[in-house]
Amino acid sequence: MIRVQTEDFNQQREYDCLREQSSVGAVVTFTGLVRDMNQGEQVAGLTLEHYPGMTEKSLAQIVLQAKQRWNILACTLIHRVGELTLSEQIVFVGIATAHRKDAFAACEYIMDYLKTQAPFWKKECNSQGISYWVDARESDNSALDKWS
Template sequence: MIKVQEQDFNQQIEYERLRSKTSIGAIVTFTGLVRDINQGQSVSDLSLEHYPGMTEKCLVEIVEQAKKRWDIIESTIIHRVGQLAISEQIVYVGIASQHRGDAFAACEFVMDYLKTQAPFWKKETMADGQTKWVDAREDDQLALNKWA
């Protein structure tokens, strides 16, 4: 399941949906939150934009790549867009597999690809009221490189 939405999500509901398959032995989830600081600057909120249709297609492709590498029985990606406050949930990735190794690796892979390849644009509002678009971080690209 892949969703791009403005509304918040319930982690427990998403976990239970993944858990409903009887053949799984492991579920690994990741939830990303809005931070109050980025690169040493105080952040007051975050705005996320996306390209409807293209973004969802990209997320499907990321999951398909993960399925070619690991035994994934079920997966969920939920990514929020719109105006988000500090500590709000931004992204949820859940991977269900027969074995924990596949679930852990696939979840990390999906997040690394999502951070660098998915067409989302982030604009932070700083504590002083100024706004700035967030560029990709070098750490994110290095994380992606390990999967090549």
């Protein structure tokens, strides 16, 4: 299940959905939050812009690729857009598999591809009230090398 939304999400509810099937032996979840410091700036909040249509399409493609690589029993991917304040939840990836190794790997794979392929852009606002676009990190691109 893939969702792009402005509303917050409830981890417990997402986790409960992931573990519904009795064949599930492992659930790995990742949650990304708005951090107070980024690239040397004191962050007060951020706005997430996206490309409606392409976002959903690219997330679906990333999940499909993960499903072709690992035996995934259930997968939930949620990404929020719009204005977010400090410590708010941005992204959730939950993977249910029979065994833990597949769940750890698939979760990391989905985040690595999301960071470089899904059309989201962060505009941060610092403690002085100045807004600026966040630069992409080269380390996010090189993170893909381990999957090739």
